[in-house]
Amino acid sequence: xxxxxxxxxxxxxxxxxxxxxxxxxxxxxxxxxxxxxxxxxxxxxxxxxxxxxxxxxxxxxxxxxxxxxxxxxxxxxxxxxxxxxxxxxxxxxxxxxxxxxxxxxxxxxxxxxxxxxxxxxxxxxxxxxxxxxxxxxxxxxxxxxxxxxxxxxxxxxxxxxxxxxxxxxxxxxxxxxxxxxxxxxxxxxxxxxxxxxxxxxxxxxxxxxxxxxxxxxxxxxxxxxxxxxxxxxxxxxxxxxxxxxxxxxxxxxxxxxxxxxxxxxxxxxxxxxxxxxxxxxxxxxxxxxxxxxxxxxxxxxxxxxxxxxxxxxxxxxxxxxxxxxxxxxxxxx
Ligand SMILES: *[C@@H]1O[C@H](CO)[C@@H](O)[C@H](O)[C@H]1NC(C)=O
Ligand SMILES: *[C@@H]1O[C@H](CO)[C@@H](O)[C@H](O)[C@H]1NC(C)=O
Ligand SMILES: *[C@@H]1O[C@H](CO)[C@@H](O)[C@H](O)[C@H]1NC(C)=O
Ligand SMILES: *[C@@H]1O[C@H](CO)[C@@H](O)[C@H](O)[C@H]1NC(C)=O
Numbered sequence: 179x180x181x182x183x184x185x186x187x188x189x190x191x192x193x194x195x196x197x198x199x200x201x202x203x204x205x206x207x208x209x210x211x212x213x214x215x216x217x218x219x220x221x222x223x224x225x226x227x228x229x230x231x232x233x234x235x236x237x238x239x240x241x242x243x244x245x246x247x248x249x250x251x252x253x254x255x256x257x258x259x260x261x262x263x264x265x266x267x268x269x270x271x272x273x274x275x276x277x278x279x280x281x282x283x284x285x286x287x288x289x290x291x292x293x294x295x296x297x298x299x300x301x302x303x304x305x306x307x308x309x310x311x312x313x314x315x316x317x318x319x320x321x322x323x324x325x326x327x328x329x330x331x332x333x334x335x336x337x338x339x340x341x342x343x344x345x346x347x348x349x350x351x352x353x354x355x356x357x358x359x360x361x362x363x364x365x366x367x368x369x370x371x372x373x374x375x376x377x378x379x380x381x382x383x384x385x386x387x388x389x390x391x392x393x394x395x396x397x398x399x400x401x402x403x404x405x406x407x408x409x410x411x412x413x414x415x416x417x418x419x420x421x422x423x424x425x426x427x428x429x430x431x432x433x434x435x436x437x438x439x440x441x442x443x444x445x446x447x448x449x450x451x452x453x454x455x456x457x458x459x460x461x462x463x464x465x466x467x468x469x470x471x472x473x474x475x476x477x478x479x480x481x482x483x484x485x486x487x488x489x490x491x492x493x494x495x496x497x498x499x500x501x502x503x504x505x506x507x508x509x510x511x
Contacts, residue, residue, distance in 0.1 A: 239276050239376040240269035246371055246383050250284035254298070264302045274327075274379035275307035277347075277358060279387045280370060287387040303327045304345055304360075304390040310379040313349075313356040313372045321350040321462040321486045321500060328390070344423060344507070345390055348461070348500045350486070358384060360391045360502045362401075394418040394503040398428065401501065403510055406434035407451075414448050418505070425460040426508040427479065427491050433511065453477040461507060462486045462499045 243252035255265045268276060279287070306327040316322055328345040349358045352366075359366035367386035374381040392400075395418050398408040407428045411418065418426070429437070437450065452475050460470065463486075470479045482490045489496045491511055498510040 237376060238269045238378050239274065239381045240265065242374055242376050242381050243278055246278075246374055246381065247280040247282075248278040248381075248383055250281045251278045254284075255302075258298055260297065260299050261302060264299065264306070267306070268378075270378060272378050273310040275309065275311045275382070276379065277305045277367075277369075277382050277384050277388065279367070280383050280385055283367070283384065283386050300328065300390055304347070305388065307347075312380055313351075313369055313382065316349045316356065317351055319351055321348060323348055323461045323463050323500070342504075344459075344502065344504055346502060347388070348502060356382075358388055359500075360388055361397045363498055363500055391502040391504045394421055394426065394506055394508065397501060397503050397508065401498075401510070403430045403498070404428050404508075406431040407454075410434065410447065411451060414444055414451065416448060416451060421455075421505045423457075423459055424506045425456045425458060426506065427454045427456070427494075427496075428508050428510055429454065429494070430497055430510050433494065449475075453479075459507065462489065462496075462509075465489060 240252065240255065243249065243255075255261050255268065267274065304326050307324060308327050311324075316324060324347045326345055326347050328342040331342050347358055347360060348363065348366075349356055351357075356369040356372065357366035358369065365386065367384035367388045369382045370385045371381075371383035374383070391397075395408075398404045398411075398418070407430075442450070452472075454477075455475075456470050456472050456477070456479065457474065458470075465481055465483055467481055467483045470481060471477070480492045486499070489499070491509075494511040496509045496511050501508040501510065
């Protein structure tokens with residue numbers, strides 16, 4: 179009897195010790211304890227048996243680039259003196275997600291990259307998320323807005339200083355592929371190699387260069403379907419530079435035709451334009467059926483959402499959703 183009880187209590191203490199170890203391991207995980215490659219326990223990173231060869235490789239994101247059609251990005255990271263910290267992050271411990279344009283995308287954008295409006299450093303930090311995420315963690319269907327490593331930071335951005343509050347990235351699943359974008363949803367990048375597990379996170383290879391969000395002004399001027407709205411704003415001396423996080427429901431060129439704006443006084447036109455601007459960050463992922471009210475202008479818009487791709491705003495259909503800008507976001511309707 180004594181023996182049995184003793185036996186039982188030692189089993190209990192073994193169980194308790196095991197439990198303590200598990201708790202300790204979990205706690206370490208939560209605090210992103212620095213891990214070296216040799217500390218990594220296979221089953222901890224890779225709960226499921228790996229199905230592709232890349233997943234077996236537990237090297238850093240940086241060292242996995244080359245073998246995954248990201249050689250040009252690897253080269254840029256290795257050779258640019260301004261990217262030391264990004265290189266260290268991608269080659270070190272921790273848990274991150276990185277979207278690397280493939281070699282073709284990098285060469286297609288070679289000239290664009292040379293004349294970039296933002297520096298490489300800002301660009302690469304925009305493609306970096308501060309936690310490891312598979313595409314399934316991001317979204318299984320709906321449009322999602324992801325924080326990047328720049329979101330909400332106040333950094334020196336070249337060539338301008340500014341808030342990076344709105345430096346977010348949009349992702350959605352279209353048919354088989356996950357697509358990511360910033361200011362140009364219609365030319366979103368496709369995730370062509372997904373969920374490449376690295377010792378320090380997850381690498382995804384995309385088929386286009388995705389740049390950080392542009393200014394609202396620039397974005398509207400460079401979105402063909404918004405040229406009319408942009409022109410009218412300009413003629414009214416209404417600048418979007420003063421915007422700080424508002425959402426613009428911008429009428430498309432076809433919709434602008436219905437607005438007899440040239441017959442109206444500038445004041446009336448300006449009022450009409452202001453009705454398309456709402457305070458607050460409204461993305462497809464947080465727009466819900468109901469009313470939006472701008473307390474400053476009194477503008478009210480009625481949202482009717484059937485699905486991410488079937489949203490009407492006071493009867494007007496959203497044609498292009500989630501156009502991200504560095505001081506807000508637009509939707510074309
Ligand atoms: C890794 O962890 C699992 C439990 O999570 C354990 O069963 C396994 O023995 C560990 N492997 C090594 C090599 O430490
Ligand atoms: C994203 O960043 C913003 C600004 O820093 C923050 O308010 C928000 O909670 C973050 N969202 C997530 C999901 O981390
Ligand atoms: C816009 O600004 C220009 C130059 O400052 C001025 O001539 C014009 O009348 C202004 N237009 C409106 C609608 O205020
Ligand atoms: C969008 O939703 C409306 C109902 O509000 C429906 O009548 C319409 O057929 C839907 N359109 C598409 C393309 O699904």
